[in-house]
Amino acid sequence: MATQLADTQATELDDFRAEVQQFIADNFDPALKGTYSALSAVEGPTEENAAQAKWREAMGAKGWGTPTWPAEYGGGGLSKAQNKVLQQELGKAGAYNPIGGMGVMMFGPTLLEFGNEAQKKEHIPPICRGEVRWCQGYSEPNAGSDLANLQTMAEDKGDHYLVNGQKTWTSGGQWADKCFAIVRTDRSDKHKGISFILIDMDSPGVDVRPIQMISGSSPFCETFFDDVKVPKENLVGEEGQGWTIGKRLLQHERTNISGGGAMARLMGASLADVAKTYLGEDEQGRVADPIIRDKIASFEMRWNAFMLTARRAVEESKAEGGVSEISSALKKLGTKLGQERSELMIEIAGMQGLGWEGEGFSEKELKETRGWLFGKATTIYGGSTEIQNNIIAKRVLGMLDHQ
Amino acid sequence: MAVLNEEQTMLRDMAREWTTNESPVTEWRKVRASGDPKAFDPAAWGTMAEMGWAGIIIPEEHGGSDFGWLSAGLVVEELGKTLTASPIVANTLAAAAITMGGSDEQKSKWLPKLAAGEAIGTLAVDEGRGSDPLTVSGGKLTGTNQFVHEAHGADLFVVFADDGVYLVEKGDGLTLSDRKLADMRSHAQVTFDNAAADKLASGPDDLAEQVLDRARILTAAEMLGMAQHLFDSTLDYLKQRVQFNQVLATFQALQHRMADLFSDLAMMRSAVEAGLQALDSGFDVPRAACIAKAQANDVLNTMSREAIQLHGGIGMTDEYDVGFYIKRARVLEASWGKSATLRDRFATLGNY
Ligand SMILES: Cc1cc2nc3c(=O)[nH]c(=O)nc-3n(C[C@H](O)[C@H](O)[C@H](O)COP(=O)(O)OP(=O)(O)OC[C@H]3O[C@@H](n4cnc5c(N)ncnc54)[C@H](O)[C@@H]3O)c2cc1C
Numbered sequence: 001m002a003t004q005l006a007d008t009q010a011t012e013l014d015d016f017r018a019e020v021q022q023f024i025a026d027n028f029d030p031a032l033k034g035t036y037s038a039l040s041a042v043e044g045p046t047e048e049n050a051a052q053a054k055w056r057e058a059m060g061a062k063g064w065g066t067p068t069w070p071a072e073y074g075g076g077g078l079s080k081a082q083n084k085v086l087q088q089e090l091g092k093a094g095a096y097n098p099i100g101g102m103g104v105m106m107f108g109p110t111l112l113e114f115g116n117e118a119q120k121k122e123h124i125p126p127i128c129r130g131e132v133r134w135c136q137g138y139s140e141p142n143a144g145s146d147l148a149n150l151q152t153m154a155e156d157k158g159d160h161y162l163v164n165g166q167k168t169w170t171s172g173g174q175w176a177d178k179c180f181a182i183v184r185t186d187r188s189d190k191h192k193g194i195s196f197i198l199i200d201m202d203s204p205g206v207d208v209r210p211i212q213m214i215s216g217s218s219p220f221c222e223t224f225f226d227d228v229k230v231p232k233e234n235l236v237g238e239e240g241q242g243w244t245i246g247k248r249l250l251q252h253e254r255t256n257i258s259g260g261g262a263m264a265r266l267m268g269a270s271l272a273d274v275a276k277t278y279l280g281e282d283e284q285g286r287v288a289d290p291i292i293r294d295k296i297a298s299f300e301m302r303w304n305a306f307m308l309t310a311r312r313a314v315e316e317s318k319a320e321g322g323v324s325e326i327s328s329a330l331k332k333l334g335t336k337l338g339q340e341r342s343e344l345m346i347e348i349a350g351m352q353g354l355g356w357e358g359e360g361f362s363e364k365e366l367k368e369t370r371g372w373l374f375g376k377a378t379t380i381y382g383g384s385t386e387i388q389n390n391i392i393a394k395r396v397l398g399m400l401d402h403q
Numbered sequence: 404m405a406v407l408n409e410e411q412t413m414l415r416d417m418a419r420e421w422t423t424n425e426s427p428v429t430e431w432r433k434v435r436a437s438g439d440p441k442a443f444d445p446a447a448w449g450t451m452a453e454m455g456w457a458g459i460i461i462p463e464e465h466g467g468s469d470f471g472w473l474s475a476g477l478v479v480e481e482l483g484k485t486l487t488a489s490p491i492v493a494n495t496l497a498a499a500a501i502t503m504g505g506s507d508e509q510k511s512k513w514l515p516k517l518a519a520g521e522a523i524g525t526l527a528v529d530e531g532r533g534s535d536p537l538t539v540s541g542g543k544l545t546g547t548n549q550f551v552h553e554a555h556g557a558d559l560f561v562v563f564a565d566d567g568v569y570l571v572e573k574g575d576g577l578t579l580s581d582r583k584l585a586d587m588r589s590h591a592q593v594t595f596d597n598a599a600a601d602k603l604a605s606g607p608d609d610l611a612e613q614v615l616d617r618a619r620i621l622t623a624a625e626m627l628g629m630a631q632h633l634f635d636s637t638l639d640y641l642k643q644r645v646q647f648n649q650v651l652a653t654f655q656a657l658q659h660r661m662a663d664l665f666s667d668l669a670m671m672r673s674a675v676e677a678g679l680q681a682l683d684s685g686f687d688v689p690r691a692a693c694i695a696k697a698q699a700n701d702v703l704n705t706m707s708r709e710a711i712q713l714h715g716g717i718g719m720t721d722e723y724d725v726g727f728y729i730k731r732a733r734v735l736e737a738s739w740g741k742s743a744t745l746r747d748r749f750a751t752l753g754n755y
Binding site for chain 1: 404405406638642649650652653655657658659661662663665666669670671672673674676677690694697698742743745746749750751753
């Protein structure tokens with residue numbers, strides 16, 4: 001019986017693989033290979049050409065950009081095994097997932113868990129089709145690491161809330177259609193006075209002002225709310241439940257960022273190859289500069305140890321249930337290593353690795369400079385390294401506050 | 404912690420129970436005080452052999468328990484936590500060399516004895532400067548090795564000469580002179596003067612390198628136990644020591660240092676366990692060995708320095724245990740490949 005079942009499953013997976021291959025052949029223009037930029041998520045929307053649009057629409061229609069989300073809300077409804085096949089085949093074809101952003105990474109999973117039926121029906125399908133951009137209205141000028149100190153007020157006006165206040169560091173705020181925000185509905189309790197609401201960015205009274213970053217681009221904004229009307233049906237969960245929901249969303253954010261080191265790595269070629277190009281090789285085929293060679297090996301070995309640790313965390317949580325106790329260390333380690341890699345890349349390329357614009361630099365080199373600077377954010381957002389250290393010390397190691 | 408099967412969990416628990424009850428650090432203090440150059444307790448080693456640990460990677464057909472490398476690592480890690488002095492690592496490596504490279508005759512002569520704890524094996528690999536080159540002519544070995552681990556208790560030396568790996572029995576043509584290192588364990592300069600040497604003939608061409616990879620990984624497992632112990636005991640100390648009317652553990656400056664050490668230790672554990680698993684699967688061992696030993700070197704180095712610092716004055720006393728760990732740590736760090744050497748090898752393996 002058991003083997004029969006396994007056989008049936010194997011055949012079904014083979015059929016599915018064939019379906020995926022056919023789908024890619026029909027919809028993915030091989031000319032798009034390698035055109036995906038890991039930075040596009042933070043640099044804002046770029047003009048989509050016809051081939052890119054076709055690919056996004058086809059993937060969206062299948063729900064395969066959000067492969068494991070429930071099909072009834074527009075997700076792919078795939079099993080883990082099917083998703084693995086999908087990812088393998090996309091990888092083989094050099095095809096990328098055109099559907100992403102904060103809606104996919106953080107908001108969608110949170111709404112699936114806490115939203116009501118009407119909210120899921122309304123918001124999840126457009127996310128799955130890659131048609132709507134979401135931004136995160138969490139941080140305020142005096143509520144960064146101490147997020148629960150937020151002051152943006154949502155006053156109950158019967159059928160709607162009236163929102164007043166200021167958010168800051170709103171990534172992609174100027175391009176976003178909608179914002180998931182945490183706001184204050186009660187001043188008497190720091191945590192229980194917080195609610196999770198959804199705001200249309202084109203509502204009257206929303207004013208977005210981009211701020212330029214050290215990397216030159218301006219994807220993050222100050223967002224002002226001046227008597228903004230938000231209908232009551234845009235409250236997610238109960239009033240006062242916002243801190244719980246908001247924190248769950250941050251877990252999704254953190255998980256995505258600790259994989260961010262992996263993104264940094266995908267951005268470029270192997271460090272050793274880059275070093276050989278810029279610095280040359282000796283007769284034995286070694287990187288000509290022995291100190292750089294040593295630094296590359298040191299980085300690669302620690303990178304390996306990090307990847308092994310990430311894998312171990314997954315295995316442990318599968319075997320033991322719940323979250324591995326090292327998951328909190330992963331965000332901090334991964335982001336630090338990602339930054340180290342960028343710094344090493346700059347060191348290898350010298351002046352050529354510091355190009356800002358204009359002649360004499362390849363597009364790749366210019367991207368690397370911007371990526372190096374943008375990467376500094378990874379140890380600040382999503383819970384800074386210091387905040388991760390607090391979490392490890394208190395929750396994992398039991399080192400308590402002053403009595 | 405790697406996900407373990409039932410047998411491995413039992414073995415680990417048994418090792419933990421034994422070291423906690425029968426072989427805490429006070430046992431090492433007794434050995435040290437005895438001044439015995441072998442620097443381990445033969446009765447404790449006898450018990451370990453009875454539990455199957457002397458033959459932990461030796462095939463069953465040769466009297467071993469054949470638990471595999473991950474299991475060996477689990478036991479060695481537990482022994483590292485309490486600094487239990489024994490020739491287990493040296494013996495396991497000698498056994499590995501014979502298992503991989505010995506003829507049937509060599510295997511049946513030595514492996515059952517090593518597995519039973521009746522004979523102790525060690526590796527004689529040159530790690531010092533100023534040694535005479537080892538040469539073999541007409542089956543006789545001549546030359547000097549500096550700093551041979553567990554030399555005083557050894558009955559069998561697995562010697563790396565430049566044309567292969569040889570077995571040399573304790574006896575004529577072999578002189579030991581003490582090289583006392585900070586860890587106070589058994590180390591000796593071993594001089595071979597026309598000592599009878601039996602070449603391991605049936606192994607792979609790179610037998611010596613393969614044995615060294617095993618030395619790197621198993622030593623890293625001992626270092627993991629030491630690092631884990633230093634971390635745990637430092638954390639305990641910070642949680643009970645009061646200064647400024649506060650338990651030290653409540654100070655954020657110390658919390659963040661512990662969080663750093665916790666994260667480093669997580670990476671060290673992953674690297675070491677992956678090394679042991681690589682030995683069991685045979686997959687990509689040389690790279691795994693470089694990563695495991697370099698992580699072990701670097702993390703234990705930091706951990707041992709921080710442990711002393713965070714203990715304050717008491718950490719500087721011989722009466723307190725923490726100093727034992729930093730001394731043993733540096734000896735192991737210098738054994739079988741310093742980090743710089745391993746990075747060089749890792750880069751070479753990666754063709755750059
Ligand atoms: C590129 C970028 C994009 C962002 N995008 C968004 C977004 O889209 N939406 C959004 O809501 N927010 C966003 N953020 C905000 C981000 O989440 C905050 O910057 C972050 O939470 C830190 O808050 P802060 O900037 O106010 O720093 P602060 O909290 O003022 O921290 C300053 C420094 O003090 C340290 N520190 C703070 N508290 C403690 C403590 N208790 N113990 C020890 N050290 C401490 C911090 O680690 C940091 O080093 C973004 C930030 C960046 C950089």
